[in-house]
Amino acid sequence: MMGINVFGIIIIQLVFLLLLIGAVVFIIKKGIGKTNKSKTTYWILGGYLCLLLLSVGVYFVTPALHGQVKTEEIENTSMPNFDRFIYEGEPVDISNDYKVKQWDFDYNDEEIYLRYSGDDQNSLPVRLDKKENDSKIEAVYYQTPSYYNGINISSYTDPVSVNKNGDELFIELPETAYLEFTSYKKEFPFKQLTDERFLENDDLLFEDADEIFGNQFLYLRIPKNIKVNADSGIDIYEDGIIE
Amino acid sequence: MSLSEISLGNLVKKQFFYKLNAYTGVFSSMVLIQVIAIFFSFGAVSSGSGRFGVQINVDYHSADTLIIFTMLWAFINAVTIITKKYRDDDFAFVTNRVSNNVSNMLFLVAASFIGGVTAILSTFLIRVISYFVLRDHSVIGYDVMYSVQEIFSGLLVVFLYLLLFCALGYLAGTISQLHKSFVVLLPVVVMGCLIMIVIYGSEVLLHVIEFYSKETNTLLFVGKTVITSFLLFAGAIILSNRLEVRK
Numbered sequence: 001m002m003g004i005n006v007f008g009i010i011i012i013q014l015v016f017l018l019l020l021i022g023a024v025v026f027i028i029k030k031g032i033g034k035t036n037k038s039k040t041t042y043w044i045l046g047g048y049l050c051l052l053l054l055s056v057g058v059y060f061v062t063p064a065l066h067g068q069v070k071t072e073e074i075e076n077t078s079m080p081n082f083d084r085f086i087y088e089g090e091p092v093d094i095s096n097d098y099k100v101k102q103w104d105f106d107y108n109d110e111e112i113y114l115r116y117s118g119d120d121q122n123s124l125p126v127r128l129d130k131k132e133n134d135s136k137i138e139a140v141y142y143q144t145p146s147y148y149n150g151i152n153i154s155s156y157t158d159p160v161s162v163n164k165n166g167d168e169l170f171i172e173l174p175e176t177a178y179l180e181f182t183s184y185k186k187e188f189p190f191k192q193l194t195d196e197r198f199l200e201n202d203d204l205l206f207e208d209a210d211e212i213f214g215n216q217f218l219y220l221r222i223p224k225n226i227k228v229n230a231d232s233g234i235d236i237y238e239d240g241i242i243e
Numbered sequence: 244m245s246l247s248e249i250s251l252g253n254l255v256k257k258q259f260f261y262k263l264n265a266y267t268g269v270f271s272s273m274v275l276i277q278v279i280a281i282f283f284s285f286g287a288v289s290s291g292s293g294r295f296g297v298q299i300n301v302d303y304h305s306a307d308t309l310i311i312f313t314m315l316w317a318f319i320n321a322v323t324i325i326t327k328k329y330r331d332d333d334f335a336f337v338t339n340r341v342s343n344n345v346s347n348m349l350f351l352v353a354a355s356f357i358g359g360v361t362a363i364l365s366t367f368l369i370r371v372i373s374y375f376v377l378r379d380h381s382v383i384g385y386d387v388m389y390s391v392q393e394i395f396s397g398l399l400v401v402f403l404y405l406l407l408f409c410a411l412g413y414l415a416g417t418i419s420q421l422h423k424s425f426v427v428l429l430p431v432v433v434m435g436c437l438i439m440i441v442i443y444g445s446e447v448l449l450h451v452i453e454f455y456s457k458e459t460n461t462l463l464f465v466g467k468t469v470i471t472s473f474l475l476f477a478g479a480i481i482l483s484n485r486l487e488v489r490k
Binding site for chain 2 (some may be wrong): 006020021023024025027041042044045048049051052053055056058059062064065066098119122124146148149151153156157158173174175176178179180181182183184185186187188189190191192193194211213214
């Protein structure tokens with residue numbers, strides 16, 4: 001079935017190409033047939049050139065069309081990977097730069113139920129540490145920023161929220177933010193002789209976006225005398241082991 | 244014997260300027276093709292991705308389609324100007340095959356240059372229209388601005404590609420003049436090549452394309468395209484000498 005689909009797509013591409021070639025032949029034959037010094041042609045070409053030159057001027061005086069200037073090289077490796085804290089149980093020692101929010105709740109019951117609320121298309125790993133009995137539950141949300149084509153998009157998304165209701169601790173997942181952008185891709189002739197990364201891209205016409213998606217987790221510190229229950233969709237890791 | 248002798252240079256010059264004035268239709272068809280291609284360019288390529296809490300969709304605009312349309316124009320334009328109808332125009336002059344071919348080539352060089360300039364400038368028009376007319380105001384991305392160096396480099400690359408396509412079209416057009424059967428055979432061969440690339444992913448043809456498209460050294464790229472164009476034009480001249488005086 002897959003083969004038929006791929007073959008169909010190729011046939012459509014070839015038919016489209018044929019139609020395109022046919023259309024170009026038709027237009028050229030129509031146009032080239034007029035071997036006279038038609039003033040209309042000069043007007044058409046002159047008008048088109050004026051329009052193009054005008055657009056060059058408008059382009060250079062409209063900074064919004066230039067995109068954002070990349071001020072610093074953002075490397076994926078410069079940001080911490082939280083996997084070692086979640087899945088390998090390493091002590092949580094993370095810079096406050098990545099601490100988005102912290103919550104403290106007084107709690108005296110023997111059991112607590114962790115539940116998700118909000119957009120259940122998202123999920124958030126939870127790192128659980130047990131601590132001395134001090135009747136307090138601490139929750140810290142850590143997140144590294146996300147970049148798309150050099151822009152920090154973290155500000156477009158709502159952070160996770162944690163709140164307590166009776167013996168339930170709700171992890172409120174943010175509604176998925178749907179972002180629509182326009183971007184411009186430099187055409188291959190502009191890059192062929194000037195872009196050092198030109199050959200790294202296998203496809204000359206299309207290129208992958210430069211994207212870095214951050215990672216996140218919720219760090220919970222709960223007194224050891226409290227039993228933790230959770231909804232089945234919540235992944236809780238204690239000492240690197242899923243509960 | 245003619246009373247006045249005219250040098251080959253003068254003859255070529257006269258024919259070249261005649262063609263530049265007479266074949267204005269070449270340029271109006273180029274404008275039409277580029278305008279159509281500009282509309283095609285707004286069918287943006289979308290890229291979507293997302294992770295926790297965010298889904299991003301980016302519409303990419305570029306004039307790559309327009310540049311490819313212009314290459315097609317260059318190829319078909321070169322084939323068309325050596326059809327019988329246009330060859331007959333040359334007989335308005337005291338001419339020979341060499342002056343005819345050289346003036347055609349100079350015309351194709353000029354057409355490639357004009358096509359290259361308009362193709363490069365139209366990249367700006369696409370951006371301006373997408374921003375002001377389509378109201379695509381949330382422009383994301385860095386490194387999307389053209390530097391002066393890139394503009395001139397882009398112009399050189401497009402011009403040389405168009406020249407290459409013109410030379411290829413000129414040779415194809417000359418071959419099709421040799422025998423009527425080539426008029427049918429040539430498109431079949433071209434389509435066969437396309438099918439080999441698209442369906443079978445022909446390595447040989449891909450290597451031929453990459454010989455030019457993956458050359459990043461300016462001198463080598465200029466050398467490869469100019470020498471190939473010269474060889475294709477030379478091949479066309481040699482073949483055209485086998486044509487009857489006025490076929």
